[in-house]
Amino acid sequence: MLDKNMAGPEVQQGNFESIKISIGNKKGSNMSIITKKFGNKRKVKRQLSSDGLRTGIAAKGALLLGLTTALVAPEMALAEAAAERNFQIEEIVVSARKRDENLKDVPVSVAAFSSSALEKGRIDNVEKLMGTVPGLYFSSNVLSPGKDFVNLVIRGVGALTTGSPSTATFLDGVYMPALGFDTNFLDLERIEILRGPQGTLFGRNTEGGALNIVTRKPSEEFRAKVAFEADEFRTFKAQGMVGGALSDKVFVNVGGEFTTTDGYLNAPTISALLDNATGANRDVSADAWRRYSGRLALRVLASDDLEINISIDGSNRKGLDGLPGVPRDCGCYDVFSEFLIDNEYTNVGGSATIDYSTSWADITSITGYRKLTAFLPFDFDGRGTIVDNIHDLQTNQKLLSQEIRFASNNEDSDLTWITGLYGFKEEKNSIRSYSLPNLAAFPNGIFVYEQDQFLDIEGYAAFGQASYAVTDKLDVTVGGRYSWEKVKSDFALDFNIPNLFGPGLDFGQTGSDSDAISFSGFTPMASLSYKVTEDILIYTTFSRGFKAGGFPTAPVLESNISFKAEKADNFEIGVKATLLDNRLTFDFSAYHIKLIDQQVASIIFIGDNNEVPVSATSNAGKSRSQGFDLSVKAAPIDGLILNMSVGYVDAIYQEYIDTIGTNRAGEAFPFVPKWTVALGGEYTYQITADYDLSLSLSYRYIDKITSGAGVDVDLSFDIASYSLVDAAIALEGENWSLTLYADNLANSYIETRVFNSFFVAPDGFHPQSILLPPRRVGVRLAFEF
Amino acid sequence: MSIKDEFQKYDALGLAALVKNGDVSASELMEVVIGRIEKVNPELNFVAVDCSELGRELAKGDIPDGPFHGVPYFLKDLFTDWKGVQCKNGTMMYKDYVSEHDGITVERAKAGGFILASKTTVPEMGWAAAGENLVTGNTLSPWDVTRTPGGSSSGSAAAVAARVIPIANGSDGGGSIRLPAAMSGLVGLKPSRGRIPWGPPICDFGYGFGTEGCVSLTVRDTAAYLDVVGGSVPGDPYAYPSPETPFLGDSMRDPGKLRIGFTTVSPSGCDVWDDAVTAVQKTVKLCEDLGHHVEEMSYDYDFEAFQNHITRMLGATYSLAFDNTAELFGREPSGDDFMNFMYASSKAGKNLTGADHARDVEALRVFAREIAAQTVRYDVVITPTMAIKAPKIGWCNMTDTPYDEYNRTVLGDVCPFTIPHNCSGLPAISLPLGFSETDGLPVGVQFAAAHGRDGLLLRLATQIESAAPWIDRLPPIHA
Known part of the structure; x- marks a missing residue:
């Protein structure tokens, strides 16, 4: 006792x-x-x-x-x-307003996933959230079929962007450079997807919203966990973490993961090459890779008022990405390239957070550093019959940031406020080279030895936000952020098209260019929230997002011209309700977003007769996106949780004449599904006092999209809508669980985007599909101590 | 200008240009080269047949207007017939044999403007990675006279390394161009199978394992040599069409951005000399700096089985050579005619049945496809040329080393990186990209490419030669 x-x-x-x-x-x-x-x-x-x-x-x-x-x-x-047990809906604390609050009390449209939800949904990176989170999707780019040009898009904002993302990723409050969107979810407390501009508190590149990843803080409680997973693609994953107290004031978490997979794409051209050697059937994968990742977190309670959190993490993924994709309409999972080269992604970083409580405010300092690299060489044409076309893009991104915040801590006051300063330095280097000797449009080939863009970005911001409880039920919130950014471009180019104008008449450019430009912007917000009852919140918000301009990623000398900053004004109404003794939750928001000077990928032409297309970034004059996000969760009977999410996005250009003179007004944004729907259920049945059986089923629908800018060689492709059904059955014991799962249960063949190997025979139309995996059956065994 | 003083400034094409321009006569050039032979041959012993008088005579006559117009020719003395000239093949029974016809390569070399100056030493019957035989004795390395210059193109490599001449004929059936090139600090290309014809009367060696070629100081000399001697003749067992563009001009073109694989792991599993690993690593860095994509790869096949098939196949091949020799000279070889290894090899070959031999040949053809398939996933695969440093004279020799040990050592330790491409038939070139400060020895790095892509190797080699030149690195002993 x-x-x-x-x-x-x-x-x-x-x-x-x-x-x-x-x-x-x-x-x-x-x-x-x-x-x-x-x-x-x-x-x-x-x-x-x-x-x-x-x-x-x-x-x-x-x-x-x-x-x-x-x-x-x-x-x-x-x-x-x-x-x-288990008849209520899990509640989640979120930090959407930079302080821990219950999700249902925050007048912001947020989708949040706890660590258990992530684990049960087998969500180990953001790609798994597509379709599950209303209004969330991703955008790609003509320059690469790889992940180096994938950006998150929320409510249509960020579609077809080329420079910085419009939905930024934050790890424990620290901005991640663009490549960080694919961060592996390892030992997390939760993730939050914040919809709508978060410019006031989160800052740059959050016009669409923010993906906020919150790692598990070390605590005095000893925790240890190991998990093993395997699937039919010869995927083997081992995860482990251990955490606890080193002393009564110092706590630590250490976690790591190793994953290896043979993937789901085949490389028949290379298989045939090897099979021809001996006649033995050898399957060669086009997307086999392995990944190591780890995190170390240290938490020090230096005094009652001072807490220090330090974390470092890193991951390295090396292997094949199945680039540039499978030939479109082949109905196959075959990458026909005659060569495959390892792609490699490295992500290393860390942060130091100091929380200090004074009598008048909580002071928080966050110092962050992150370095990301992506090396993505691939066979440009994707065919065994066309040889020697290699495209290589290496991306290096480094960021050092410092934020200091002051937040009110008088819980009895009707006024809560937060203010702070932020500064950062970022390096974004794109090192591109390609050798395309076998092309149709250019019979003597195109050889680009360097097309290197080195961007140095620095910026500073001051921000503040305050909420006042006018009555017990009515809160008013206002805030604003002033941001200043400077972008410096150092660009080097060496490219050559032999005999373009006849024998001996080469076309090419060699040279370098430096330029710099600065941007500033004010991003205000205002919100009214009203608690109809303790469990029903309605709110209306205006918020502005701002994304600085910059320079194109892969320009030529003529096109290394800065593009303008982009601005998004978001008008939103929402209602959140927790009803029936927490058996039903309801979260709805409707929005109208005005985009000014939207940054979009495009194509321009150079050469005496404008015969050479090159990528560029332009600004669309005006655009708008409007729609709604709806999430409903219900626990109708004991052990059963149902959820439904619906996202509707209607995003169009209103004033946009593209670089070849086509008026695109009225056209929908590429990469934006109008409807995203998710339905799911989980039923937990107690077999004995010691064992539970849990069944889960989820359905996702993603509406049709167009892939590509639709400008000259950056063709526009219609991508069909698709549905995904995932199912799992889990047996849970006292400190273990065994899960058998099937993702894409219907074994649907799903294309998510298209990369066109422009220039390649016969007419520059050479599309490759990037596919989701077919049905994947696997098993996961986890122990927690 | 004195060509005697400035000889070292020129490669073979450079010397030919001097002769063509009338800056120097072919005779003057021949005299300079003979002088250089006389200066260093006593220390290195690379001359198998002294052809200086013939050379002087030829230099006075009409010389075809080829790329090597007036350049003295060093011809490897291994089944290379120059009518009227001895062909010793490093073998006692042949020591007085005089060729009665010109081989195809010799005909083409003559047409290319070469003038015979010397035939160069080889190991007995060409089967060794060191220049050892009973006729001419050991050939020594100009880098270290206690070591071999490599084999079997031993004399050619020693002469070129010692700057007696900038190019010399060679041939390669297991690494015999690339190994001496690596040990002597030279460029050594084994062309694609079928690129250069053998004989006559021989029209094949080791089922396509062997090919002719050269060792040289510059890549462009090798390219021009390939233009001169390349091109199959009707009925060749492995004919390969010559390119429309000459290799010489093509080798000057930018290779573009290449996908390069590399490994420093020996397929035989033997340890690899640290300096060879370092040389590969530096080359990888250099290739990356030149804009190529480079990544590590590995070979995966049963090297022991591969080695056993080669040993038996070559045993049968040497058994045939043994019989041909007996038939040519009308007597069975006696105890002093061959070194112990060659007897043992011939005997082992004779003990094989026809079915055994057919199985070995077929197995090696399967290995050829396997090795090629694993290689051509890349434009170029980089490996060390040698797993070990240049051996000391007498190490693993054909007189004292037991037959099995000799084969195992030569195949597994000396040429595990080179002989796979004699089997695959792929072109491979060794470039002198490393140097062992500890031993004072050059280190070779091998580049292999898909069949027929000799031109690609030459373009890459030219690019690397420009970025990391080796021409000024002289051995302690040089003319």
């Missing part, structure tokens, strides 16, 4: 995973004590969550009751808990 003198437990608000209890004077020390006493941490946890005790004062009392029951009569309490 516990010490009778021990004080009662206190609840810190948190989600299912993050819930902490304090018993006695030792803050946050006692999940482990309970576990030792009753030997069943999981059930106690369940009881705590099943009682719905995490919200509000009423819940606090209930927890006292529940825990007391457990202490006095554990078996009875656990039985009750088992009967009652």
Whole structure:
């Protein structure tokens, strides 16, 4: 029995995973004590969550009751808990406004996933969220079929962008350069997808929204977890993490992952080459790769008022990406390139966060550093019959940033505020070369030895936001950010088209260019939120996003011209409701976004007769996007959770004459599905007191899109709508789970975008499809201690 | 201008230009070269047949207007017939044999403007990576006279390395151009199978393993030599069409951006000399700096089985050569006619049945496809040329080393990187891109490409030669 003198437990608000209890004077020390006493941490946890005790004062009392029951009569309490569990919807704390708040209380359109939701949904990177999160998709670029030019798009904003993304990724509050969008989700607390401009608090490149990745903070609780996963594509994944206290003030988390896969794409041209050697059938993969990743986090409670968090992480993925894709309309999973070269992605970074509480404010300093590289050489034509065309693009991105924030900490005040300063330096280098000797349009080939763009960007910002509780129900929030950015371009070019104008008459450019430009912008926001009841929130928001201009990624001397900054004004109304004793949640927002000077990828022509197309970036005059996001979750019966998400995006150019003079007004943005729908359900059945069986089924629908800018060689391709069905069955024991899953259960053949190998025979029309995997059946075994 | 003083400034094409321009006569050039032979041959022993008098005579006559107009010719003395000149083949029984006709290569070399100056030493019957035989003795390396200059193009490599002449004929059946090129600091191209015809009367060596070629100081000399001697004749077992554009001009073109694989792991599993690994690593860096894409690869096949098939196939081949020799000279070889290894090899070959031999040949053809398939996933594959440094004279020799050990050592330790491409038939070139400061020895790096892509190798070699020139690196002993 516990010490009778021990004080009662206190609840810190948190989600299912993050819930902490304090018993006695030792803050946050006692999940482990309970576990030792009753030997069943999981059930106690369940009881705590099943009682719905995490919200509000009423819940606090209930927890006292529940825990007391457990202490006095554990078996009875656990039985009750088992009967009652899992009929409410998991609640999540988010930091959309740079302070921890319950998702349902935040007047921002947010989709959030807890670590358990990520794990159950097998969501290990952002690509898995496509279709699941209303309004979220991605955009690609004519320059590369690879991930180096993939950007996240929310509510249509960021489609066809070329420079910086319009939806930025943040890791523990630190901006990630563009390549970081594909960060591996390893040992996370949660992820949040914030829709709509987040320019005031998150800053640059968040016109569409932000992907906010929050890693698990080290704590005094000892945690260890290992998981193994395998699937029919010979994917093997091993994950492990361990965390706990080094002393009563120093905590650590260490985690790592290794993944290797043979992939789902074949390389028949190379298989045939090898098979011809001996006649033996040898399958050669076109997308076999391996990845290492790891994270080390250290948390120091230097004093009652001072907390320091330091984390470093890194990952390296090397292997084949199946580039440039499969021949379009082949209905196959075959990459016919006569050569395949390893692609490599490296992502290394870290951050130091210092939180210091004073009597008047909480002060937070965040220092971040990130270095990302992507090397993506590939066979440009994607055919075994056309040889020797290699395209190589190497991207290096480095960022050093510093933010300091001051946030009010008087919880009794009607006024809450936050203000701060931000500064960063970023290097974005694109090193491009290609050798295309076998082309139709240029029979003597095109040889580009360097087309290198080195961008140095620096910027500073000051921001502030304040909320005032006019009444118990009505909050007013206003905020703004002033940003200044300078972009410096150093560009080098050496390209040659032999005999373009006849024998001995070469065409080419060799040279370099330097230029610089600065941008500034003010991004205000204003919001009114009204609590109709304790569980129903309605709000309306105006917010502005700003994305600085810059220089094209792969220009020629004529086209290394800066493009303008882009601006997005977002008008939004929303309602959030938690009904039926937390058995039904409802989150709806409708928006209208005005985009001014939208940055879009395009093509211009050089040469005496304008015969050589090169990529460029231009600004569309005016565009707009409007639509809605809807998420509904329900727990109609015990053990069953249903969810539905619908996103509708209607995004069109209003004033845009492209670089070849075509008026694109009224045309929908490429890469933006009008509808994204997700339906899902999970049912958990208790087999015995020790075992649960969980069944889950999800359906996603992504509407048709167009892929490509639709300007000359950057052709526009219609991509059909598609549906995905994923299913899983899991057996869960006390500290382990075994999951059998099938992704793309219907084995649908799904094209997500098209890369056109322009210039290649017979007429520059040589499209390659980038595909999602076919049905993938796998198994996952996880242990948690 | 004194060509005697400035000889070293020129490669073979440079010397030919001097003669063509009338800056120097062919006779003057021949005298200079004879003088250089006389200066260093006593130390290195690369002359198998002294042809200086013939050379002087030829230099006075009409010389065809080829790319090598008036350039003294060093002809490897291994089944290379120059009518009226001895052809010893490094073999006692042939020591007084005089060729009765011109071989195809010789005819073409003559047409290319070469004038015979010397035939150069080889190991007995050409089967060794060191220049050792009973007729002319050991040939020594100008870099270190306690070591071999490599084999089997031993004399040619020693003479070119010592700057006696900038180019010399060679041939390669397991690495015999590339290995001496690597050990002596030279350019050594083994052309694609079928690029250069053998004989007559021989029209094949080792089922396509062997090919003629050269060692040279510059890449362009090798390119021009390929233009001169290349081109199959009707009925050749492995005919390959000559390119429409001469190699010489083509070699000056930019190679474009290449996909290059590299490995420093020996397919035989033997240890690789540290300096060879370093040389490959530096070459990889250089290629990256030149804008190529380079990534590590590895070969995966059963080298032990491969080696066994080669040993038996070559045993049969040498058994045939043994019989041909007996027939030519009308007597069975006696105990002093051959070194121990050649006896053992011939005997091993005779013990094979026809079915055994057919199986070996077929197995090697399958290996050829395997090695080629693993190579041509890249435009070029870079490896060390040698797994070991140039051996000391007498190490693993054909007199004392047991037959099995000799084969195992030569195939597994000396030429594990080179002989696979004699089997595959792919072109491969060794370039002198490394140098061992510890041993004072040059280090070769091998580049292999798809069949018929000799031109690509030459373009890349030209680019590398320009970026990392080796021409000024002189051995301690030189003319």
